[in-house]
Amino acid sequence: MSIPIETVRHVAALARLHVDEATLPALTEQLSNILNLVNQLNELDTQDVVPMSHAVDMPTPERPDIVVNTQRKEALLANAPDVAQGHFQVPKIIE
Amino acid sequence: MTLVQAASLLRTRQISAQELTTAFLERIQRLNPIINAFITVDHEGAMQAAKQADARLNNGTATPMTGIPIGVKDLFCTENLTTTCGSKMLAQFRPPYESTVTRKLKEAGAVILGKTNMDEFAMGSSNETSFFGPVKNPWDISRIPGGSSGGSAAALAAQLALATIGSDTGGSIRQPAALTGITGLKPTYGRVSRSGMIAFASSLDQAGPMAWSAADAAMVLHTIAGYDPLDSTSIQADVPDYVNALATRMDGIRIGIPTEYRPDNLNAEIQKALTEAEQTFRDLGASLVPISLPHTRYAIPTYYIIAPAEASSNLARYDGIRFGYRCDDPKDLKDMYTRSRNEGFGAEVKRRIMLGTYVLSSGYYDAYYRKAQKVRRLIADDFHQAFQHVDLILTPTTPTTAFPLGDKIDDPIAMYLSDLFTISVNLAGLPAMSIPCGADQLGLPIGMQMIAPILKEDKLLSAAHAFQTATPWHQRKPEP
Numbered sequence: 387m388s389i390p391i392e393t394v395r396h397v398a399a400l401a402r403l404h405v406d407e408a409t410l411p412a413l414t415e416q417l418s419n420i421l422n423l424v425n426q427l428n429e430l431d432t433q434d435v436v437p438m439s440h441a442v443d444m445p446t447p448e449r450p451d452i453v454v455n456t457q458r459k460e461a462l463l464a465n466a467p468d469v470a471q472g473h474f475q476v477p478k479i480i481e
Numbered sequence: 482m483t484l485v486q487a488a489s490l491l492r493t494r495q496i497s498a499q500e501l502t503t504a505f506l507e508r509i510q511r512l513n514p515i516i517n518a519f520i521t522v523d524h525e526g527a528m529q530a531a532k533q534a535d536a537r538l539n540n541g542t543a544t545p546m547t548g549i550p551i552g553v554k555d556l557f558c559t560e561n562l563t564t565t566c567g568s569k570m571l572a573q574f575r576p577p578y579e580s581t582v583t584r585k586l587k588e589a590g591a592v593i594l595g596k597t598n599m600d601e602f603a604m605g606s607s608n609e610t611s612f613f614g615p616v617k618n619p620w621d622i623s624r625i626p627g628g629s630s631g632g633s634a635a636a637l638a639a640q641l642a643l644a645t646i647g648s649d650t651g652g653s654i655r656q657p658a659a660l661t662g663i664t665g666l667k668p669t670y671g672r673v674s675r676s677g678m679i680a681f682a683s684s685l686d687q688a689g690p691m692a693w694s695a696a697d698a699a700m701v702l703h704t705i706a707g708y709d710p711l712d713s714t715s716i717q718a719d720v721p722d723y724v725n726a727l728a729t730r731m732d733g734i735r736i737g738i739p740t741e742y743r744p745d746n747l748n749a750e751i752q753k754a755l756t757e758a759e760q761t762f763r764d765l766g767a768s769l770v771p772i773s774l775p776h777t778r779y780a781i782p783t784y785y786i787i788a789p790a791e792a793s794s795n796l797a798r799y800d801g802i803r804f805g806y807r808c809d810d811p812k813d814l815k816d817m818y819t820r821s822r823n824e825g826f827g828a829e830v831k832r833r834i835m836l837g838t839y840v841l842s843s844g845y846y847d848a849y850y851r852k853a854q855k856v857r858r859l860i861a862d863d864f865h866q867a868f869q870h871v872d873l874i875l876t877p878t879t880p881t882t883a884f885p886l887g888d889k890i891d892d893p894i895a896m897y898l899s900d901l902f903t904i905s906v907n908l909a910g911l912p913a914m915s916i917p918c919g920a921d922q923l924g925l926p927i928g929m930q931m932i933a934p935i936l937k938e939d940k941l942l943s944a945a946h947a948f949q950t951a952t953p954w955h956q957r958k959p960e961p
Contacts, residue, residue: 394835401793401838402800402815403831404823413832416893420836423894424782424849427856437854438861440714441670441684441910442935447717449710461577465804474802477811 387425388418484549484643484697491538491548498534498548502527502592505550509594509641515622518636520555520613521563522595530592537590545724546704547590552642554633555596556603557583557688558677562593566679567601567611567629570799570806570825580677581709582646582688589704594642598632601827602796603653603681605629606899609890610829617886618661619959620925624883627657627899633691634661638959644692644701648678650685651784652878652903655915658691659878659928662917662957664945665691666698669936670910671716673702674709682791683714685784685907694955695916695945699723702938718936726939727946732766734944737871741777742902751877754919754927758948759875765947770871774863779856780905781897786840786853787908792830793837799825832893861909868934873944876902878915878928902930912938916945917954926957 394414398405405413459472468475482490490496506524513519527550534548553559556566558576565571583593600610608616608631616631618624619639626635630647634657637645647654649667658665666689673688680686690701703724708717738759743752759769801807801821808824811817826834840849867874880901889896906913912933919927933941949955 389839393839397835397839397842400842401834402797402818402822403826403834404819405831413835416832417836417839419894420785420832420897421839423897424786424840424853426782427779427786427852430776430779430856430859432852432855432859435855435858437851438858439684439854441861441908442716444671444716447708447710447713447715458577462803464577465574467801467805467807476802477813477817479814 387422389414389421482643483693484700485694487549487643488545488700492543494538498531498538498592499528501548502531502550502594505594505642512639512641515617516619516635516639516641517614517616518598518632518639518641519552519595520565520567520598520632523562523593526562527592527594530587534590534592544589545700546586548592549643550592550594551586552594552597552633552636552645553583554599554630554645554647556599556648556679557646558679559583559593559596562596564596564679565613567599567613568826568830569612572612572806574804576677578677581674581711582678582705585705591704597630597636597645600629600631602679602792602830603629603648603650604792604829604833606652606656606896607889608632608657609886610827612827615886618883620661620883621923624885624925625660627660627883629653630691631657634658634663634665637661637663637691637693640958644690644697646688646705647691648686648688649907650682650788651907652900654689654691655878655903655913655928655930656900658915660883660926662926663691664694664698664914664916664955665689666702666914666938666941667906667912668702668706668938669716669912671714672912672936672938673705674712674715676709676711680795682788683795684791685788694949695942696724696727699727699942716936721939723939723942726943728943729947729950730766731762731944731947734767734873735770735871736762736767737770737772737867737874739772739774739777739867739874739876741774742876747877748881750919750921751927755877755929758918758929761948761951762875765951772867772871772874774867774905776856776859776863777905780860780908781901783853783856783860783908784904785836785897786849787857789833789837790841790850791837793834793841796830796834829893857908860905864909864911864932872940874932876930876932878902878930882921882925882927906932911935912941914941914945916948917957918952919954920957
């Protein structure tokens, strides 16, 4: 099975990734090969198997519901690429 | 010198933490330009921690880890110390908080020398996808050290630290441990907190120790394990005394040998090393039992749905707004997202985001992600059934010894197959360990993997310790 280049373009848009046209054929082939590998799972009948979403069968842990977060605005803004007046700044989004 | 030996010298004040730290920092300065095991070396922080460790060693408040110089994989957030995850995306990231693993190590008095190199976002099996360059295997610098915790493994093999911390999503502690001749333990999923560990595949990621011996690994695991209210997937179970549980005999222990892990085309030298290890276990009093894990061959296909799906969700947070890389002069918001992500992520990370986005996209969820979750249960059930009859399972860790740099980097599937023997364990959430058990004709290390039931790290460490008491493989070190 080979996936169409158009699908790869669409998935890149969904993933908010820009893919260069030049690299698109190679990427499409790699993804097709990986999908062929994972398609081996279709050999198995899993009709009655319950999906496993957690590695360990355990009850959800509980803890006291108390506020522990402290006001750390400065520290949290320190890594932002662009900050203005105590806010994260982004390119203009409304004309 | 092992961690246990160093701890004893520190306790009896035959050496100071500052002397020990200085010696390791000098060695790093000399050898890291060749090995590239560390991305960041924290001279100042390490010397300060060593000074505090000496104060504790003098005033009686020291723990067995106080003054021990360690390296930490660069995906554990360390407050105000750059944490890159091996990516351009986080090249400047200085975390505003501390991961639980590093907090516990610091509280115990360990000295963090620096942050170790890794495959970008822990995606890789050779440490060649790091934005900061590949790590070289100290046994042969033309070869890869394995990945993704390649820096942690190589730092230890080159004796640049007494222990290191890695993380393991599909084999990222065990595979590099095998290829560099050290001891690496992936604990039960949830045994060690994931809080502050940069997420790759949240249902698989687990932190663990890399060390020179099982006894050393036991000390480190004891320090980092335990329930953490900051991680809702961490297990509420007491932490046993792993060090006291170490034994030198294995009488009555049943070890399962799964046929699926001994394919006919398995490397003959690895096959031979495993056969010799089996005899050692028999001599130690264990019995060997043939078993079957029939869904083994579906582990890689299952993993390459689940891990990329979870990764594509986790890595959606890198949008160039709150932290991480942002492209120059974005035209608008979408341009900023796509260009920041395109420029900030490397090829393998993008490939996995694409794959994950595809398998989760509308109309494909049931065919891929749900199907994989079902097969995941079949794989886990294979193990649970086997553990009705045996205490431990013994397999090779890797299909080959360390391969040359550049050998597989352009062939994603060949690279994925490096984790053939380690991936099932992550899917099943089980604890497993790789320890050295031989060498090939070039002298490159061979590792074997032991797997235990949920939360039975003590049995794993105990068996590894017994093996290491009877054999010298873990004491082999590369030429300086």
